[in-house]
Amino acid sequence: MHCDRMMMNVSAWLCLLTYFMLTVDLTLGLGPNQDMEFTFLLPAGSTECFYQTTVRNDSMEVEYQVIAGSGLDVGFALISPSGHRLVSDFRRSDGIHTVDPTEDGDYRLCFDNSFSKLSEKMVFFETRLDSVYQHLERSRQVQTVLRAFEARDRYLLEDNLWRVSFWSCLNLLVMFAVAVTQIYTLQRLFDNTRRVCT
Structure with missing residues (x-):
């Protein structure tokens, strides 16, 4: 009985501490376009909800993982401001979901x-918000890198083309010289044979 009461007090203190940490984090400006990481204790037989402010042009990624507790599983739902259920997981140990908010x-x-009527769970979750500007900036960076690769490949291609052209011309000249030499040698051989015969 004493152990049960002590566990309930510890759970209550942990819940209070996690709510305090979340409130402080949100107060310090972990709003839109920020990453938020949070670990909390989910009591047995209960549901806990957290809120993330998002604007229409953002992309939101939510990642969660059950890190302690019997079964290591929880249900998860992501619900829009108008009440539409966007994501729904049942009894999963982890998950990653990306949504593009429309409101x-x-x-x-x-x-x-x-x-779960007996086992509390410790859950870690993280939200990432990327704005359209950040997506465009990332696309611009990727295009810059691709342009650099393209310039390098074009330089290598032109350099290789010059080498191939040079060695091809040199081989052609050598083959032409060898052919002329062989024809000249055969003509001289036949000329010498005629002189001997006469």
Whole structure:
């Protein structure tokens, strides 16, 4: 009985501490276009929801993992501000989901442990928000790298073309010289044979 009460007190303190940390993180500006990482204790038989403010032009990636607790599984749902369920996982130990929000507002990230009546779970999750500008900037960087590769390949191609052309011409000249020499030698041989015969 004493151990159960002590575990409930520890769980309550951990929950209070995690809520405090989340509040401080959100207060310090972990809003849009920021990464947020969070670890919390999900009590048995309960559901916990967190909110992430997102604008329409952002892309949101949510990654979660159950790191402690019996079964290492939770349910997960990502719900839009208008109440539409965008993602739904049932009894999974981890997951990664990327969504492109179509509306502004607070998206709900809900973790469900209601199916477990005895075991609490420790869950880690992370959200990443990328704006369209960041996507365009990343695309521009990739295109710059590809242009550099293309310039290098073009230089190598032109250099190789010059070498191939030079050696081809040289081989052609050598073959021409060998052919002329062979024809001259055969003519001299036949001329010498005629002189001997006469």
